Structure formats: structure tokens, C-alpha cells
Amino acid sequence: MSLSVAESMFQKGVISEDEYSEIDTILFEKYRPILGTLLAGKSLL
Numbered sequence: 188m189s190l191s192v193a194e195s196m197f198q199k200g201v202i203s204e205d206e207y208s209e210i211d212t213i214l215f216e217k218y219r220p221i222l223g224t225l226l227a228g229k230s231l232l
Contacts, residue, residue, distance in 0.1 A: 189214055 190211060197207040 193202065193207055193210040193214075196202045197204065202210075
């Protein structure tokens, strides 16, 4: 859910791609999703 907010902000130009990537990394480290390891290191955009 948090990542969808960040993605929306990125699409609207509120945050940069670097900021989006940083948010993605922070959320991944905080929540450690089970399926997240399948996408780790791959751009979500």
C-alpha cells in the first residue's frame, strides 16, 4: 500500500526516480515481503 502511494507521487512528478527507488528500498527492508525477494534488484517502473 505504501509503495502505491510513492508510485502515484512519482507518476505525478512529486518525487524523482531516485527518491522512488530509495522509498522502495526502505519499505523492502522494513517489511521484508515474502514475494519481494523475487523482485529484488528489478526496477518496478
